[in-house]
Amino acid sequence: MLDPLIFGDNQFFGVSHMSEERGMERLRRFQNNEEIIKVIQIAYDAGIHAFSFTTHDRVAALCNHFRQNSSRYPDIRFYPGLPYAQKYAHLVNEKGIFGAISDVVFTDRTAAQVVGTIARGGKAVLTQDPIEVMRLLVDAEMKMFRDLNVRVVFLQNIVTDLILGFEIPEFFQAFSTYVEETYHAKPGFITLNMPRLVNFLLDNGIENPIVCSAINQMGFQMNPDRESYEQALREKPFQAMAMSVMAAGAIPPREALEYVMNLPNVDSLMFGASSEKNILETKRLWEEKKSSCLT
Amino acid sequence: MLTGCLIGLGRMGITHYSILNTHPDVRLTAVCDPQKALLNGLKKFKEIETFTDYRKLFSAARPDFAIVCTPTASHIEIGEAAAEQGTHVFMEKPFSLSLSEGTELVKVAENAGLVSQVGYFLRFHSVFNAVKQILDDGVIGAVSHYKNEMYGRTVLKPSKVSWRAKKKMGGGCMMDFGSHCLDLSDYFFGAVSEVRGSLLKSIYSAEVEDAFFTQLVHHDGIVGSISVNWSDESYRRPYNRIEILGEKGKVIVDRQEFRLYLREDDPRGRFEKGWNVRYLPELEKGARFIVRGPEFTEQLDHFIDAVKNKNPNTRCTFEDASRTDRVMDMIREEGVRC
Numbered sequence A: 001m002l003d004p005l006i007f008g009d010n011q012f013f014g015v016s017h018m019s020e021e022r023g024m025e026r027l028r029r030f031q032n033n034e035e036i037i038k039v040i041q042i043a044y045d046a047g048i049h050a051f052s053f054t055t056h057d058r059v060a061a062l063c064n065h066f067r068q069n070s071s072r073y074p075d076i077r078f079y080p081g082l083p084y085a086q087k088y089a090h091l092v093n094e095k096g097i098f099g100a101i102s103d104v105v106f107t108d109r110t111a112a113q114v115v116g117t118i119a120r121g122g123k124a125v126l127t128q129d130p131i132e133v134m135r136l137l138v139d140a141e142m143k144m145f146r147d148l149n150v151r152v153v154f155l156q157n158i159v160t161d162l163i164l165g166f167e168i169p170e171f172f173q174a175f176s177t178y179v180e181e182t183y184h185a186k187p188g189f190i191t192l193n194m195p196r197l198v199n200f201l202l203d204n205g206i207e208n209p210i211v212c213s214a215i216n217q218m219g220f221q222m223n224p225d226r227e228s229y230e231q232a233l234r235e236k237p238f239q240a241m242a243m244s245v246m247a248a249g250a251i252p253p254r255e256a257l258e259y260v261m262n263l264p265n266v267d268s269l270m271f272g273a274s275s276e277k278n279i280l281e282t283k284r285l286w287e288e289k290k291s292s293c294l295t
Numbered sequence B: 001m002l003t004g005c006l007i008g009l010g011r012m013g014i015t016h017y018s019i020l021n022t023h024p025d026v027r028l029t030a031v032c033d034p035q036k037a038l039l040n041g042l043k044k045f046k047e048i049e050t051f052t053d054y055r056k057l058f059s060a061a062r063p064d065f066a067i068v069c070t071p072t073a074s075h076i077e078i079g080e081a082a083a084e085q086g087t088h089v090f091m092e093k094p095f096s097l098s099l100s101e102g103t104e105l106v107k108v109a110e111n112a113g114l115v116s117q118v119g120y121f122l123r124f125h126s127v128f129n130a131v132k133q134i135l136d137d138g139v140i141g142a143v144s145h146y147k148n149e150m151y152g153r154t155v156l157k158p159s160k161v162s163w164r165a166k167k168k169m170g171g172g173c174m175m176d177f178g179s180h181c182l183d184l185s186d187y188f189f190g191a192v193s194e195v196r197g198s199l200l201k202s203i204y205s206a207e208v209e210d211a212f213f214t215q216l217v218h219h220d221g222i223v224g225s226i227s228v229n230w231s232d233e234s235y236r237r238p239y240n241r242i243e244i245l246g247e248k249g250k251v252i253v254d255r256q257e258f259r260l261y262l263r264e265d266d267p268r269g270r271f272e273k274g275w276n277v278r279y280l281p282e283l284e285k286g287a288r289f290i291v292r293g294p295e296f297t298e299q300l301d302h303f304i305d306a307v308k309n310k311n312p313n314t315r316c317t318f319e320d321a322s323r324t325d326r327v328m329d330m331i332r333e334e335g336v337r338c
Helices: A020-029 A033-045 A057-068 A085-106 A111-126 A130-145 A157-166 A169-183 A194-203 A226-235 A253-261 A276-294 B011-021 B036-043 B054-061 B072-084 B099-111 B126-136 B173-189 B294-307 B318-334
Strands: A005-007 A152-155 A186-191 A210-214 A239-243 A266-271 B002-007 B026-032 B049-051 B065-068 B088-091 B116-118 B143-151 B192-201 B211-218 B223-229 B239-246 B249-254 B257-262 B274-279
Touching (some): A005 A276, A033 A057, A085 A130, A130 A169, A152 A169, A157 A169, A157 A186, A157 A194, A169 A194, A194 A210, A194 A226, B011 B026, B036 B049, B065 B072, B065 B294, B072 B088, B088 B294, B099 B116, B116 B294, B116 B318, B126 B239, B126 B249, B173 B211, B173 B239, B173 B318, B192 B318
Parallel strands (some): A186 A210, A210 A239, A239 A266, B002 B065
Antiparallel strands (some): B192 B211, B257 B274
């Protein structure tokens, strides 16, 4: 069962789909992890115990904080999203695709781990097994979440949609199996092409998949269009998680939640906020809507 | 059904592959890359012919069109091999290493009636196109001056491995990165007649510039200042910003929004006197399938439509892109390295 409200992290790392300036402003505000921790604490105290983090370098330090202060967050659970794409983009620019992969796989490992990884990775590259390379990259990205309560491991849209376009079901199947067996968590997929992805996963034997996508009244980042999303929600068996509900701030919160919560089959909502006021308002509006939907 | 091939499986190559593989009227039949491991990896999952030599690909696969995503130094020879057998070509940017290198291919493609396009994807970006419309409609009147900037964190330390650090391969901030910025100047303000005061600055790279600054004069007297730097860590991802001053107002645009200032109400009633701000969420339209942004899908679909004769091949042809090659020649010729 997905948590109904999940707190996202875009706002902490300078991502704003609205304005470059606002992104920059947030980068400045959250350049120290203490500021991020303060906001997380507010969300946690407000009863939001599920958090989604991209595997950004800075998240490793946040994860250390959660491990070291576990008594402050007795019920916290994580929905990591991997990979942090910008990191790879820079590495690929610098070192090419293979250089980037070996860099990520071998960095920050003890000698024993490196020997183990070479045994697997060396062989993987030699036998040109992209699925094994994928598993090594998942391990490298997931290392920062060790010993934390991970519910769902999400594949970020940049990878999900790339593979969806290539139409390689084996990749999604192997990712799902690996996440379940190795991390005892559920696999999830973030996408900019929800209807196409849902069909593709269902057609290829991935049952009741967890799919996270933008869902908002404006149709922002909903491809090919809003109507196809609404149809998929009505007709397809999958677990839908909605993000960009307010279309990066273009839709007022009340109106935004009204639209999403009246849709069938939206199990869960991922949202980000930087202030106590916005966190509490979103939570309150959600509860208000939830009770009116139930009655 | 059109058959297509892809040459160069780098970051852009795999993006284009993914977008075209989902196109209802396209079947990708062959790919070419020097790295055999990549080709073998792909072959495990896809029924596709693979080649390490593009000449062999063209003679064996005879595709209707080719997508070329190799380092710039090889663009023209690959484009010529494609044109020789009547293959339509989409080329990654920039088009060629210099105006003279590409001139022949522009003619050959045109005479053969081939569809040609170059991957300046910002010409398909919703916010930049909204501003192009504002300029074309004369909303801010005659433009006198603009400032066109691009920043990013592509190169933050010396690299010996990357082709982007090598002059002969077409590396350097101006060709590989800033060409987008120069192409937008051409798209918005037309051809350049004069280049002045160019400086090419190395920061980390030994062979190539990591930043450049110049002044452009366009044919109708519009003057523009260009400032580009690919070694600025403070930008999370590539950033473009253009500030344009006209007789009736000004407009400031980046990839997320535009802000339009008008001295009087727009007579067509779309904008009011003072500031008008429009954000990406209201300007962006959905696309049939997206990998990185709708503009990447739209530029390829535009190319495919042109190949199918559905629309004229007008946006970002070889000829359009060669004007940017010419401006880069002019900057190199008169520029000072520092």
